[in-house]
Amino acid sequence: MTQNRDQQLARLKTVLQLYGADSDRWLGAERQGLLELVSTDSQAKRMFEDCKALEDCLDAAAETVGAKALSGLASRIMAQAAMASQEHRAQEKESIPDKPFTRSVLAGLSWLKSLGGDGGQFAGRHMASLSLLAACLVLGVLIGMNESLGNYFQQEFQLAFFDGMPGSNPSFEDVLLGTEIL
Amino acid sequence: MADRKTLSFADDRDGDDSLMALVANGDGQAYEIVVNAHLGRVVAVGRKMLGNPAAADDLAQDVMLKLWHHAPKWQPGRARISTWLYRVTSNLAIDRIRANRTSQLDEDWDMPEQATQLQGLEEQALKQRVDRALQDLPERQRLALVLFHYQGLTMGETAEAMDSSVEAVQSLLARARATLKKMLVREWRSLLPDPVD
Incomplete structure (x- = not known):
């Protein structure tokens, strides 16, 4: 009996050290037993009251932050966040090269991103296809804009085409010099 | 995506994730909901840790701005906003205490005005x-x-x-x-x- 009481007192001491005197915070499985001990044992009661008094001291120093002070601080935080966003957007804008084509691509991507619901899901599902299509379009435009690059691709195409024909094996120079092959 | 109007500062994780998704898109009103819901706790922890209300306000401001900047990297399902805030507040507070070991309690800040x-x-x-x-x-x-x-x-x-x-x-x-x-x-x-x- 005494050994059991000593064990219970030791457990109460530990629980008070860890969780404090608020029994609602004790482990549910042992709460009832410990409260019974406190109500029936003078030493347990003393331990509990000491702990409770310390917690009352701590509670006297609880922080109460006034609504007015919080409101002012919240306004400052919102203003800071808005300023940070503006700076971020300005930096992003500066980092975008001043090229109409780049701006168009970024605008297109932004539009895709902004699509909600099905549009967004569509863009997500077909991103690879869309990317390939965009790359082909860009390549086509570039080739079209650049005459020498266009000639090069035309020649490469002719070589590849004639390579496949029986009895025909033109050199690259032939094609480059415009020699009639057929 | 959840509508901000249907979201309070709900402590449930889904509500937090929805709010943070809005904040990540630069939604100022969603951010204001988060700030108003959690600022008091952050300030209270800061005051108890730093022992100085002005320093606690600075700390709270930095913590809340960190949340704003962190929003695009928010990982849904990982943590509640409150847990994230407590963690960042704790780390920043300890950093400041260590950086300023000699700081003393403000003598007057707790005295009532009248x-x-x-x-x-x-x-x-x-x-x-x-x-x-x-x-x-x-x-x-x-x-x-x-x-x-x-x-x-x-x-x-x-x-x-x-x-x-x-x-x-x-x-x-x-x-x-x-x-x-x-x-x-x-x-x-x-x-x-x-x-x-």
Whole structure:
């Protein structure tokens, strides 16, 4: 009996050290037993009251932050966040090269991103296809804009085409010099 | 995506994730909801940890702005906003305490502007003595006590906010209480039902 009481007192001491005197915070499985001990044992009661008094001291120093002070601080935080966003957007804008084509691509991507619901899901599902299509379009435009690059691709195409024909094996120079092959 | 109007500062994780998704898109109103819901707790922890309201306000401002910048990297399902805030507040507070070991409690900040009643003065004096005792605790013990006792977090939540184990938090709390019990012996004994001199 005494050994059991000593064990219970030791457990109460530990629980008070860890969780404090608020029994609602004790482990549910042992709460009832410990409260019974406190109500029936003078030493347990003393331990509990000491702990409770310390917690009352701590509670006297609880922080109460006034609504007015919080409101002012919240306004400052919102203003800071808005300023940070503006700076971020300005930096992003500066980092975008001043090229109409780049701006168009970024605008297109932004539009895709902004699509909600099905549009967004569509863009997500077909991103690879869309990317390939965009790359082909860009390549086509570039080739079209650049005459020498266009000639090069035309020649490469002719070589590849004639390579496949029986009895025909033109050199690259032939094609480059415009020699009639057929 | 959830509509901001249907979201309060709900403590549930899904609500937090939806709010943070809006914040990540630059939604100022969603951010305001988060700030208003959590600022009080952040300031309270800052005051208890730093012992200075102005420093606590600066800390709270930095914590909240960190949340704004972190929003695009928010990982749904990982943590509640409150847990994230407690963790960042704890880390920043400890960093500042370590960077400014010599900082002292503001002598006047807790004094009432017009304390006309003796009881009010006694309460203020007690608060100051407790605050001084708290400031004398090692910062990890102080943090564990602030989160568990003053903020009412569970042992597990305290451990999560402190990036620590439950066992470590239990040890910190036990040592903090034992130290405070010695430091504030006159104060708590005077509050006993049968005061002992």
